[in-house]
Amino acid sequence: MLQLDLRSPVPIYDQIKAGLRGLVARGILRPGDAAPSIRSLAAQLKVNPNTVARAFRELTLEGFLESRRGDGSLIAEGAARHAKDGLSEVRAGLKDALLRARRAGLAWGDVDSLVRESRKEEA
Amino acid sequence: MLQLDLRSPVPIYDQIKAGLRGLVARGILRPGDAAPSIRSLAAQLKVNPNTVARAFRELTLEGFLESRRGDGSLIAEGAARHAKDGLSEVRAGLKDALLRARRAGLAWGDVDSLVRESRKEEA
């Protein structure tokens, strides 16, 4: 349901944040649904609960989650929009990668073919 | 001539390395040309000279630069190939970013528009 790449330089808590937003963006979780509990998600991902807690805390501050004391968290009402036109961190990451690639001398043509290639592999 | 993103999680010295390789990949600097001096580059980028020095040191070890005792560095003969190798790393990084973005729920259409947007901003 949610996958991590522990080798990635991207912080685990960021991957968790992106993953949850992805579940909403793809319609697997919907506003009003209960989010998995911090502890259960931590166990499932084999990660320290604090790490998951940090992701949840930030998502709550951002208004993507609502935490109910002693009764778990749920996907906030605005989460769908948040996940959709938001995805801001992911977009920022991609844009950053694009920018660096350009600065490193990658031509736009190369970028285009790389995108096409990835698209093909996925299908 | 060379731009940094101080907020990026990518190390500054890595950005400098990639930037110099990019200048060669784009033909702005050529093998045999003088590289900017560490001090002047540091001043221009408003960065600690140590940071630039580290980038130069590593580029020299990699054979991309040649240092002339007391007389700065110059772009090595094999620099063009090095710049190309750098490009494959960059491609790999971009591809990875794309994968994560997709996992996070970003649609291909979003990717396309993001690319268009970056292209536009650059122009």
Place this chain on the structure above:
Amino acid sequence: MLQLDLRSPVPIYDQIKAGLRGLVARGILRPGDAAPSIRSLAAQLKVNPNTVARAFRELTLEGFLESRRGDGSLIAEGAARHAKDGLSEVRAGLKDALLRARRAGLAWGDVDSLVRESRKEEA
């Protein structure tokens, strides 16, 4: 009749307790009156009945409520005094909040305008 702020760090059962005391302090409920039933209040506040039950339990222990086996609770005779005692607690809390706000750099003028603002919003 009784309003909660689910986002507040203040426990819900405490808000309920304070709210009931407030209703008495303001003369809306009087000693001898029937208190709302736990279930109806829980439904109205969209809160777990356990939470309301806890508030009632504590209020009963404090002598603010009297429970009639199988017939709900009623406002105790001494409730008015209890409500007044509650007020001093509230005052202390407010004073503390003021102190912290001042330490944090809030000017007295800001405090004044904040009070005016709250007053306005309430009306």
Place this chain on the structure above:
Amino acid sequence: MLQLDLRSPVPIYDQIKAGLRGLVARGILRPGDAAPSIRSLAAQLKVNPNTVARAFRELTLEGFLESRRGDGSLIAEGAARHAKDGLSEVRAGLKDALLRARRAGLAWGDVDSLVRESRKEEA
């Protein structure tokens, strides 16, 4: 320079955040100044560095601090405005306290006299 109340129900990291904003609001620290290092502040406050780090992290996300990798943090340019018209958390806390006080039955007149009283004591 910065005082904590470990007995307060207000989280330490929140007190630290408020304290730093207060130092800027009062002009003791200015935009561009170096903020104390996480470790030194932790030592001075006799608190775990992680706790200070959390405060710093949030302040950075909010744009009040800028962190320079390996070179400490500094007060961001927008910090003064942030601290001044912001102070948002403190104001929110005060407003919350006011709201609860009102719901608990405290009259506006009581609020006013309480404010006057605090003001007098401080002077």
Place this chain on the structure above:
DNA sequence: GTGGTCTAGACCACC
């Protein structure tokens, strides 16, 4: 059971 805070200590990368 839940989320939240805090401590302690390790490790990393950067300057």
Place this chain on the structure above:
DNA sequence: GTGGTCTAGACCACG
């Protein structure tokens, strides 16, 4: 030296 991430484990309050 700096900030950042992660783990481990304790404790608290709430539902």
